[in-house]
Amino acid sequence: MGIAFPVPDQAIVARRDDIIAGLARLLPADGLVTSDDERRAFETDALTAYRKMPLAVALPTTTEQVAAIMAYCHTNGVKVVARGAGTSLAGGAIGQEDAIILGLSKMSKVLDVNFADRTMQVQAGITNLAISDHVMPERFFYAPDPSSQLACTIGGNIGMNSGGAHCLKYGVTTNNILGVRMVLVDGTIVEIGGEAMDAAGYDFLALIVGSEGQLGIVTEATVRILRLAEGARPVLFGFATSEEAGACVAAIIGAGIIPVAMEFMDKLAIEICEAYAKAGYPLDVEALLIIEVEGSDAEMDATLARIVEIAKQHGVATVRESKSAMETAAIWKGRKSAFGATGRIADYICMDGTIPTGQLPLVLRRMDEITKHYGLRVANVFHAGDGNLHPLILYNVNDPEEARKAEEAGNDILKLCVEVGGCLTGEHGVGIEKRDLMRFQFNEADLGQQMRVRSVFDRKWLLNPAKVFPLDGRIAG
Amino acid sequence: MTALTPTCDEDIIEAIRLARSERSSIAVEGQGTKRLMGRPMQAKRVLSMQAMTGITLYEPAELVLSAKSGTPVAEVEATLAARGQMLPFEPMDYRPLLGSSGEPTMGGLTATNLSGPRRIMAGACRDSLIGTRFVNGQGEVIKSGGRVMKNVTGLDLARTMAGSWGTLGVLTEVTYKLLPRPETTLSVVFHGLNDQQAVALMAAAIGSPFEVSGAAHLPVGIDRIAMTLLRLEGFAESLAYRAERLRVLLAPFGRCDIIDQTASTSLWAQIRDVRWFAEPRNEAVWRISVPPSKAPALLAQIAAGRRIRHLLDWGGGLVWIATASTELAGSEVIRQAVRHAKGHALLVRASEGARGTDGTFEPLAPAVLKLSTGLKKSFDPDHVLNPGRMYSGI
Numbered sequence: 043m044g045i046a047f048p049v050p051d052q053a054i055v056a057r058r059d060d061i062i063a064g065l066a067r068l069l070p071a072d073g074l075v076t077s078d079d080e081r082r083a084f085e086t087d088a089l090t091a092y093r094k095m096p097l098a099v100a101l102p103t104t105t106e107q108v109a110a111i112m113a114y115c116h117t118n119g120v121k122v123v124a125r126g127a128g129t130s131l132a133g134g135a136i137g138q139e140d141a142i143i144l145g146l147s148k149m150s151k152v153l154d155v156n157f158a159d160r161t162m163q164v165q166a167g168i169t170n171l172a173i174s175d176h177v178m179p180e181r182f183f184y185a186p187d188p189s190s191q192l193a194c195t196i197g198g199n200i201g202m203n204s205g206g207a208h209c210l211k212y213g214v215t216t217n218n219i220l221g222v223r224m225v226l227v228d229g230t231i232v233e234i235g236g237e238a239m240d241a242a243g244y245d246f247l248a249l250i251v252g253s254e255g256q257l258g259i260v261t262e263a264t265v266r267i268l269r270l271a272e273g274a275r276p277v278l279f280g281f282a283t284s285e286e287a288g289a290c291v292a293a294i295i296g297a298g299i300i301p302v303a304m305e306f307m308d309k310l311a312i313e314i315c316e317a318y319a320k321a322g323y324p325l326d327v328e329a330l331l332i333i334e335v336e337g338s339d340a341e342m343d344a345t346l347a348r349i350v351e352i353a354k355q356h357g358v359a360t361v362r363e364s365k366s367a368m369e370t371a372a373i374w375k376g377r378k379s380a381f382g383a384t385g386r387i388a389d390y391i392c393m394d395g396t397i398p399t400g401q402l403p404l405v406l407r408r409m410d411e412i413t414k415h416y417g418l419r420v421a422n423v424f425h426a427g428d429g430n431l432h433p434l435i436l437y438n439v440n441d442p443e444e445a446r447k448a449e450e451a452g453n454d455i456l457k458l459c460v461e462v463g464g465c466l467t468g469e470h471g472v473g474i475e476k477r478d479l480m481r482f483q484f485n486e487a488d489l490g491q492q493m494r495v496r497s498v499f500d501r502k503w504l505l506n507p508a509k510v511f512p513l514d515g516r517i518a519g
Numbered sequence: 520m521t522a523l524t525p526t527c528d529e530d531i532i533e534a535i536r537l538a539r540s541e542r543s544s545i546a547v548e549g550q551g552t553k554r555l556m557g558r559p560m561q562a563k564r565v566l567s568m569q570a571m572t573g574i575t576l577y578e579p580a581e582l583v584l585s586a587k588s589g590t591p592v593a594e595v596e597a598t599l600a601a602r603g604q605m606l607p608f609e610p611m612d613y614r615p616l617l618g619s620s621g622e623p624t625m626g627g628l629t630a631t632n633l634s635g636p637r638r639i640m641a642g643a644c645r646d647s648l649i650g651t652r653f654v655n656g657q658g659e660v661i662k663s664g665g666r667v668m669k670n671v672t673g674l675d676l677a678r679t680m681a682g683s684w685g686t687l688g689v690l691t692e693v694t695y696k697l698l699p700r701p702e703t704t705l706s707v708v709f710h711g712l713n714d715q716q717a718v719a720l721m722a723a724a725i726g727s728p729f730e731v732s733g734a735a736h737l738p739v740g741i742d743r744i745a746m747t748l749l750r751l752e753g754f755a756e757s758l759a760y761r762a763e764r765l766r767v768l769l770a771p772f773g774r775c776d777i778i779d780q781t782a783s784t785s786l787w788a789q790i791r792d793v794r795w796f797a798e799p800r801n802e803a804v805w806r807i808s809v810p811p812s813k814a815p816a817l818l819a820q821i822a823a824g825r826r827i828r829h830l831l832d833w834g835g836g837l838v839w840i841a842t843a844s845t846e847l848a849g850s851e852v853i854r855q856a857v858r859h860a861k862g863h864a865l866l867v868r869a870s871e872g873a874r875g876t877d878g879t880f881e882p883l884a885p886a887v888l889k890l891s892t893g894l895k896k897s898f899d900p901d902h903v904l905n906p907g908r909m910y911s912g913i
Contacts, residue, residue, distance in 0.1 A: 156812070158811065159811050160722075160726060182726075203675070205669050217642050231886075232886045236862075237861060238809050238836060238863065239638060239833055239836045240632065241863065242881035243887065243909070244679065244682070245645055246679075246887070248679045249675060249679055252675050253674055270728060271728050292580035295699075296580045298700070337757065338760060340756070344754065396667040399580070399581050428667070429581070429667050429669070464665070464666075465667055465670045466672045467672050468669035469671060480673065483672055484672075484673065487659040491659070491676060492663075492674045495674055495894065496674065498897050499890070499893075
């Protein structure tokens, strides 16, 4: 496999026992993982083709412990890789031999809920879904809903600026975080933002959200919670061609309608997901849109009537509305389990480029050509409203030649996304996976400015240093 | 001050090169409509972006627009309105409050992160900002973000430019995501509530499923009888339904009336621009951002023993205060009350002397100030661009 890691700092590796002893003094007895067996659980994330055994794994329970660990590591030149649940598809949480993993999973409490101000304070290790579950009895929720929401943490969501199926209406993580408590590389604890709807001074939250653990360790977050709509109803629209489905999406938005979600699946993705979830997806179409609307029954009826009218103008072949909560759940289960269901039939690489939605027909055609060129198959799921593509390239992980081809096909697809005016990653992050493609999207001046900003927070590049920026040509403070 | 009017990136780069070689500074602006806000500057040159104009990309079906930074906001809004779309965040117009003239530009709007009443539903200016091009203080052209709304490729420098007041770079182009313009609008109004009741009502309304896109309270002093306003936007049939449900939900707060589209639209423009504080000109005006539920106590603390006027937007999360004097009298009280409420305050209108002290923007915690100094240095190491516009030394 083609992605390089930096050569470990042998001086640090040689001092392993000493460093473990130093860290042990700062943590509760069960807060430090050092044995080979236990460390192995932390050697990769959801980019399982790559593995690195970390020097040790620290599992703090308080912000103060995090601060003490950071101060120790800063003084001793030990690198630190932050980790939530380890669900990164981009290798963002993979460690290295001369670095500790700082896992936030034990910090998973809800600290405060304020319904009047529609805010909630949580620790960074709480799962995305647990936030919504906590306020669901009062009919509130936290909006970004990545497919991995059952497992992934808010800290990881902040690191990767995660999205989900419903961000067409509600935005991504950066639009739903009001403040963070963060430990800087030297152990200083800072408060950024708060419960107000904007913050004083520079917009550091903009930098922190999506920074992939390179600016500091977020230990607490103040998130925006929203009141649930009265009802929500997904509708399935089947089309004979992807072009018709794409044109239908554009026409809906053009008509002034913003559905809460518009999800696209191609034929292979439909088959895979239907076999797994039995959601009633039509199997005789080339493209499927799941369009969800919200509101009262009358409002949903009215909005859907408008959408159906538009879909008919674009040759829709089948229309099927959810008639019950169970059907709704099955429809979303099918879509949200697309990655897992695909994993049942083959190994896959999940791509995450974003394109201007008008380029969809062209990009689908070119992706088909690219994967055929490498002799591979691709299943497409796609956040159609916002242009975020998730082609799943199927391959056999035990065949090194096919694995190499899958990686190359993925790279070609991402370059295509940039060429048509999009970007390398919409919601999964750069990690190691797209690190070496950054120069396709940015020139040296763009990257230089980003790296100088990074260095303001971490002059010695101790925080998650193998990620995001190409390993050559790095700029320190 | 010498005025420079660049027409291309090279002109900006040359101006920065010259300033660096002379160790002088540059004041960056569009048409200068917000020159009277923030800390005043003694720059050798003023760089006005007013000649770099034009919409460079508009894709209605993708809800995205790019414009050069000198493009008047009015031109963008008119172009969008013609296709039934809008900037989501309803940018305010500071001209009435500041008594300034000229046309607000897209660059100025971005640099000051201008968000209006719809912020409670559609997010702030920075939330819709998805791409920027700018020239940093080293004369390098930098792009960040792009034209797609989901993008986590590298650090989000694009959004960082929002609210940076021209201190990090000279914006040359900005890209925003858009929303469809609502088919129609109306407001539900309650009368005679005090601040505390009004904030409770607005919290209940925004926390309902009925999609309130504006929640403001105009207390006695703005009008003879206090008005608490809830704005609804969307399709006509949906509006009637939601207004009725709000009437039932909020019945404990009293009887309500409906304000129709025309009157509602004009009223919300007045709220957005805080028209009632335009005169008298010698009053100081503060813009305070707080967790909404803290607004009533904050106001009580500030109003104790002095005459102020105020109004609430964002359900109480945005507090506008006008005080009797343009001098800093009372500013310590305001700063203290704001700190207590965990908010922040911007002294929007005051004499040059008053704004020249470090009391214009909210003082920063030492660790955040240190990061801010570092951030400034990483973009503009020689302090060429708008030095001191936000904070001394930045």
